[in-house]
Structure formats: C-alpha cells, structure tokens
Amino acid sequence: MNLELIPLLIIVLLMISAGGVDVETTELVIEGDHEITEHRGALIVGDATVTIPDDETISGPVYVIGGEFQIHGEVEGDVTQLSGSLVVENGGTIDGELQHIGGSEEFADDAAIGERSTVEFAPAEPGPIAAYTPVVLTTLFLSLVGAWLSRKRPALLENVGTTARDHPVISLTVGALLSVTFLAVFVFMAFTLVLLPVSIFGLLIGLVTIAYGIIGMGYLAGKRLDTPRVGLATGLGVVGIMMLLQVVGAVPILGDLIAGGLLLIGLGAVVVTYFGLQEFEPVSLPE
Amino acid sequence: MKLFDFVRERQWVPITGYLIYVSALTAGYYYNLTFVQLGLTDLGTREIGMAPEDVSIVMGVLALLTLVAAVGSGLVMDRRGWSTDLYVKFRLLFLIILVQLLLTIAAPFVSTVEQFVLWVVICSATLGLGIPVTFSFMLDFIPVRDRGYVAAVVAGLSFFVAALYPIEWRIHEFSLVMSAMMVPAVLILAVLSVKRFAFVDSLAGQHERSTFRVGRFCRPIPIRTLSFAFWGPVLLMFGVFFIDSLGFLRIIEEPLYIYTSWQSPDLSVRLFIAVLHVVGALAAGVLYTNFDRNWVFFWVFGLFAFTHLLYVFDIQFGGGETPALILPMFYVLAVSFYTTLNFALWPDLSTTETIGTHTALGVGIAGWLATFMSTALALYSEGIGLPLGSHMTYVNALSLLFIVALPILLYVHRMFELARGEVSS
Numbered sequence: 001m002n003l004e005l006i007p008l009l010i011i012v013l014l015m016i017s018a019g020g021v022d023v024e025t026t027e028l029v030i031e032g033d034h035e036i037t038e039h040r041g042a043l044i045v046g047d048a049t050v051t052i053p054d055d056e057t058i059s060g061p062v063y064v065i066g067g068e069f070q071i072h073g074e075v076e077g078d079v080t081q082l083s084g085s086l087v088v089e090n091g092g093t094i095d096g097e098l099q100h101i102g103g104s105e106e107f108a109d110d111a112a113i114g115e116r117s118t119v120e121f122a123p124a125e126p127g128p129i130a131a132y133t134p135v136v137l138t139t140l141f142l143s144l145v146g147a148w149l150s151r152k153r154p155a156l157l158e159n160v161g162t163t164a165r166d167h168p169v170i171s172l173t174v175g176a177l178l179s180v181t182f183l184a185v186f187v188f189m190a191f192t193l194v195l196l197p198v199s200i201f202g203l204l205i206g207l208v209t210i211a212y213g214i215i216g217m218g219y220l221a222g223k224r225l226d227t228p229r230v231g232l233a234t235g236l237g238v239v240g241i242m243m244l245l246q247v248v249g250a251v252p253i254l255g256d257l258i259a260g261g262l263l264l265i266g267l268g269a270v271v272v273t274y275f276g277l278q279e280f281e282p283v284s285l286p287e
Numbered sequence: 288m289k290l291f292d293f294v295r296e297r298q299w300v301p302i303t304g305y306l307i308y309v310s311a312l313t314a315g316y317y318y319n320l321t322f323v324q325l326g327l328t329d330l331g332t333r334e335i336g337m338a339p340e341d342v343s344i345v346m347g348v349l350a351l352l353t354l355v356a357a358v359g360s361g362l363v364m365d366r367r368g369w370s371t372d373l374y375v376k377f378r379l380l381f382l383i384i385l386v387q388l389l390l391t392i393a394a395p396f397v398s399t400v401e402q403f404v405l406w407v408v409i410c411s412a413t414l415g416l417g418i419p420v421t422f423s424f425m426l427d428f429i430p431v432r433d434r435g436y437v438a439a440v441v442a443g444l445s446f447f448v449a450a451l452y453p454i455e456w457r458i459h460e461f462s463l464v465m466s467a468m469m470v471p472a473v474l475i476l477a478v479l480s481v482k483r484f485a486f487v488d489s490l491a492g493q494h495e496r497s498t499f500r501v502g503r504f505c506r507p508i509p510i511r512t513l514s515f516a517f518w519g520p521v522l523l524m525f526g527v528f529f530i531d532s533l534g535f536l537r538i539i540e541e542p543l544y545i546y547t548s549w550q551s552p553d554l555s556v557r558l559f560i561a562v563l564h565v566v567g568a569l570a571a572g573v574l575y576t577n578f579d580r581n582w583v584f585f586w587v588f589g590l591f592a593f594t595h596l597l598y599v600f601d602i603q604f605g606g607g608e609t610p611a612l613i614l615p616m617f618y619v620l621a622v623s624f625y626t627t628l629n630f631a632l633w634p635d636l637s638t639t640e641t642i643g644t645h646t647a648l649g650v651g652i653a654g655w656l657a658t659f660m661s662t663a664l665a666l667y668s669e670g671i672g673l674p675l676g677s678h679m680t681y682v683n684a685l686s687l688l689f690i691v692a693l694p695i696l697l698y699v700h701r702m703f704e705l706a707r708g709e710v711s712s
Contacts, residue, residue, distance in 0.1 A: 177586070188600070283579060286431050287498065
C-alpha cells in the first residue's frame with residue numbers, strides 16, 4: 001500500500017464516520033484491477049483501478065483517494081475525489097454530488113453528473129517558496145525545540161544520539177518493525193471508526209517520536225561543531241539533519257531509502273532509550 | 288559478531304564450523320518444509336488417493352513418533368556423552384541422511400496405504416533422531432554471541448529457497464532433485480564418519496570453550512530439565528504456534544488466499560514472500576542477540592495475534608476480493624520470528640550435559656508436534672467439511688483459553704515460589 005494514501009484514508013474514514021455510513025459495509029480497494037457490479041455502503045478507491053461496467057449500478061458513496069475510478073454504469077450516491085483519477089465515460093452517471101478536492105478528472109460528452117462542486121486547497125503547481133515553506137517551518141520548530149531541550153535536559157538527547165550512532169542496526173531494526181506494525185495497527189484501528197481518535201492520536205505520537213529522533217541526531221551532529229553554546233549547536237545540527245534528509249531524498253529510490261533509514265534509526269533510538277531516559281545497552285553476551 | 292573476529296584473525300577452522308552448521312541446518316529444514324510437510328499430504332491424498340482425514344491421522348502419528356524418537360535419542364545422547372562427541376554426531380547424521388535419501392528415492396513408488404504408513408514410521412524415526420543431532424551442532428560450531436544471527440540466517444535461507452522452489456509440486460521431479468542434492472552430503476558424511484581430520488578434531492574440541500559450552504540463559508545457573516524456566520518457554524512456543532498455525536493452515540487453503548500465499552502461482556508474490564522471510568529472520572536475529580528474550584517472545588506473540596486479527600477481519604469483511612499483501616506480510620514476519628527463536632532458544636537453554644534432551648523436547652514439542660498436530664487437525668477439519676467460519680471459531684476459542692491460562696499459570700507458579708520461600712517477596 002502506498003504510504004501517502006494513509007492520511008487521505010484517515011480523512012475519508014472521518015468523513016464516513018461523520019456521514020453515519022455503516023463501517024461494516026465500507027470497502028477499501030487497495031490494489032489491482034476490479035470490476036464492481038454491486039456494492040452497498042461506502043467504497044474507497046485506493047491504489048487500484050476500479051470500473052463500474054455498462055448497465056451496472058452501485059449505491060455509493062464513493063471516495064477516490066488514489067488509482068483510477070472509471071464509471072461506465074451508474075453511481076447512485078455521491079462521489080468525492082481527493083486524489084487519483086476519475087473517468088466518467090459515455091453513458092456513465094453520478095446521480096448524487098461529485099465533490100472534487102484533488103486529482104485529475106475526465107468526462108465524456110454524454111456523461112451525466114447530478115451536481116458538481118470543487119474545493120481548492122492549494123494551487124496545482126506551487127512555487128518554490130510555497131513548496132519549501134512547510135519544510136522550513138518544520139526545521140525551524142524542531143531546531144528551537146532541540147535548542148531548548150539540549151539546554152534543559154541534555155542527557156535525554158545524549159542518550160538518543162549516542163544510541164543512534166553506536167547501535168544503528170539495532171535502532172534501524174526496532175524502528176522499522178515498530179513503524180510497519182504500528183502503522184498497520186493504526187490504519188486497522190481507523191477502520192473500526194470507534195477507534196479512529198486513538199488511531200489519529202497514535203499516528204501523531206509516531207510523528208512526534210520521529211521528530212524527537214531527528215532532534216537527537218541533530219544534537220549529535222551539533223556536538224561536532226565544537227562550541228560551548230550547546231543550544232545553538234543543537235539547533236544548527238537539526239538544520240543540518242533536515243537539509244541532509246531533503247538533499248538525500250531528492251535522489252530517486254536510493255535517496256528515499258537512505259532518508260527513510262535515517263528516520264527509522266532515530267525512531268528506534270528514541271524507543272530503545274525510553275525517549276532518552278536511559279542509556280541503551282545491548283544484553284551482555286560472553287565474548 | 289564473533290564471526291568477524293574469526294575472519295579478521297584468519298581462524299578458518301571455526302569459520303568452517305559456521306559453514307557446516309548453516310549448510311546442514313538449512314538443508315535439513317528446507318527438506319522438512321518441502322518434502323515432508325508438502326510431500327506427505329501430496330503422497331497420501333493425490334498419489335495414493337487417501338481421504339484428507341485419513342492423511343491427517345497419519346500426520347498426527349508422524350508428529351508423535353517424531354517426538355518420541357527425538358526425546359529418546361536426546362536422552363541417550365546426553366547420557367552416553369554423544370551430544371559432545373562430534374564424530375558420533377557425524378556418524379548419526381550420515382545414517383539419518385542415508386535413510387532419508389532412500390526414503391526420498393522410494394517416495395514416488397509408494398502406492399498403498401501400508402507402504403505409506405511404513406514410509407511415515409521410518410521417516411519419523413530419522414527425523415526424531417535428527418532433531419537432537421543437528422540442533423546440538425550449535426554447541427560445537429556457534430559461539431553464544433552469534434547464535435541469534437546464525438539462527439536467523441538458517442531460518443531466512445530455508446524459507447527463501449522453499450518459497451521459490453518448487454513452484455509446482457510434482458513428487459517425481461522433486462524426489463529426483465532432492466536425491467541428487469543429498470548424494471554429495473551422504474558422501475562427505477561417510478568420509479567424516481570413518482576418517483579423522485585435524486580440522487574436525489579442532490572443531491570437536493570447541494564445545495569445551497566457555498563461549499560455546501554454556502547456553503546464554505544457563506549463566507550463571509544452568510537450567511534444569513524439570514524446571515519452570517525450561518517448560519515455560521516450551522509451553523509458550525507450543526501454544527502460540529499450534530493455535531495460530533491451526534487457523535492459518537485452513538485460511539491459506541482457501542482459494543481466495545492462495546494467490547497471496549506460498550502456493551501463489553504469481554512469481555512476484557512468492558519473491559515478495561521469500562525476501563520478507565529473510566528480512567523478518569534477520570530482524571528477529573538482531574532482537575534476539577541484543578535484547579532480553581522476553582522482547583522476542585513479545586514480538587512473536589504480538590505479530591501472530593495481529594496477523595490472526597487481520598485474517599479473521601478479512602474473512603468477515605473482505606468482500607471476497609483477493610486480500611492485500613499486507614496480510615501474508617505479517618504472517619511471514621511472524622513465522623520467521625518464531626522459527627529464528629526456535630533455532631536459537633533451545634541450545635541457549637542448554638549446557639553440554641542437557642543439550643540433547645533440551646533441543647529434543649523444545650524442537651520436538653514446540654516445533655514438530657505443534658506443526659504436525661495443527662496440520663493434521665486443519666486437514667481433518669477440511670476433510671469433514673467444517674466451514675472456515677466454524678473452524679476459526681474453534682481457533683478463537685483456543686486462543687482465548689490460552690490467553691486466560693497463561694497469566695493464571697504464571698500467577699500460580701509465583702504462588703508456589705513464594706510458598707516454598709524461593710523468593711524474598
């Protein structure tokens with residue numbers, strides 16, 4: 001499953017829960033090509049190609065968060081498109097409202113759409129300033145938190161940083177296992193709708209932990225600056241780590257792997273040191 | 288890793304020990320994963336035409352006989368000092384592989400129920416003997432420091448190859464390939480059984496070093512066979528694997544799930560599963576080596592529980608679509624973790640005096656008995672036409688029973704300790 005779908009999936013599940021649709025009839029199509037001839041309840045189109053054939057009708061609502069949704073037949077309810085591609089062919093019909101929030105759409109001349117609305121959150125092609133503003137703001141925020149923490153509780157960051165440096169394989173293993181397992185658990189929780197708040201809270205804790213790992217590694221990088229001003233050094237170290245992640249992430253595949261690996265090492269180091277509260281020592285085995 | 292020290296210091300003899308261990312255990316486990324587990328069902332149902340429930344009874348017999356043979360031979364090995372005599376173990380292994388070679392060659396020609404039962408009885412005797420012989424090699428070849436990693440390599444490699452070959456199960460073809468692979472091993476072991484070599488003499492003396500002879504969990508006090516410290520892990524490993532594989536074995540036989548399992552006709556799915564087995568095993572190796580064993584237990588139980596939940600949820604709400612690869616992904620991770628733990632744990636709960644018995648009991652009960660009893664029961668439930676939903680209800684009931692029994696047993700054990708004054712508070 002494409003990880004970028006997860007935030008959209010959570011938004012959709014929130015929308016479904018607010019709309020009062022029965023979760024037991026909600027279906028998520030994650031991958032592959034599918035022809036759907038009958039469906040009751042909400043349908044979420046993920047990284048898949050979903051087709052409603054000619055002369056077939058499904059009830060909806062339908063949420064498109066990725067992949068492609070082709071309508072040759074009829075959707076009786078609403079269609080909400082957050083991402084991916086929506087194609088309504090000749091004779092294809094959406095009886096309810098089509099709400100377009102993101103993604104591409106294509107309508108044949110004879111396509112019939114009951115009602116249409118568009119929600120624009122951002123220009124399609126943001127300029128360089130708009131594109132980098134979130135990264136710059138995140139970096140600034142993490143630097144400030146890092147500077148404050150390194151002055152108030154340097155031992156916490158010391159433990160996280162040294163563990164990431166001295167035990168990268170262990171940190172990476174723990175980070176990778178935790179992220180894979182808990183990501184799946186939180187997405188799974190989101191589907192119960194009852195646990196949706198727990199799921200969102202859990203994902204936020206995960207993001208905070210990753211950010212803490214970046215600060216820990218920034219502290220370690222800052223120590224190399226050899227300055228007595230530990231707060232400044234940590235702040236600059238965090239900036240360095242964030243820049244490294246951006247630069248490395250620009251390289252396709254390998255860069256993503258390295259950047260992801262660094263983040264997971266940080267995450268693992270934070271977890272095995274109990275957020276820096278204790279030094280990590282592997283169990284003692286006879287040499 | 289200690290292995291890197293050996294390489295740096297060019298100590299080729301201990302390095303050879305690693306190679307022998309990995310080759311022997313990987314080949315042995317691959318043989319069991321494929322020829323015994325797949326082959327037995329195929330031989331019984333397709334080649335001879337037995338009903339699945341009859342084959343399940345034979346599999347149950349195989350499991351019990353294997354356990355009896357393993358425990359018997361483990362006890363004898365420890366009492367006679369064979370567990371620490373590498374030459375004796377090579378001779379026993381030679382005997383085992385020779386008989387298994389003959390069984391492999393004979394398998395395609397088995398055509399009656401009587402022949403099949405005889406084949407199973409002989410097979411279980413050799414498998415039973417093979418458990419303490421091969422698992423106690425850890426004591427001779429692998430220092431305590433590296434056992435988690437080496438166990439991971441064995442588990443990962445075996446599953447990797449088994450997931451990719453054979454793609455289509457044909458007993459005649461596979462019997463031929465396996466026989467051809469076993470012949471060199473038989474010849475090498477034949478030579479090692481009758482002739483002494485300087486490097487084998489050195490290997491045979493490694494178990495006298497403190498870094499080899501006392502398992503990780505036997506320091507400073509060795510774990511006795513009749514103790515909670517030994518039977519606790521046996522019960523845990525048996526319970527978890529028996530219950531979970533009982534459910535999964537039925538699930539993956541469903542046509543819907545075959546496309547995302549070991550039996551998938553899609554090579555990319557099998558490659559995904561194969562690579563994930565290696566990744567999962569290595570992760571388990573890292574955790575086993577660097578954390579307290581409870582951490583690895585925790586991961587094994589957590590992964591199995593979550594995977595079980597995913598599959599049960601998919602059965603109820605999946606809508607009949609081919610499930611996403613995330614389902615087999617978690618199952619593969621859980622199995623790799625469990626297998627790695629099984630390879631490393633029992634030798635680490637042993638010393639030179641107990642390794643035969645402990646590996647026989649541990650692997651025999653938590654590995655063989657759990658696997659084959661669950662396979663037999665799953666096959667039986669399929670054979671009598673029990674619907675998947677009802678089968679899963681029984682599995683869930685067993686899980687609940689296990690979850691309730693576990694803390695109660697721990698609590699009662701603690702009570703006994705307090706009553707005997709073995710702990711201060």
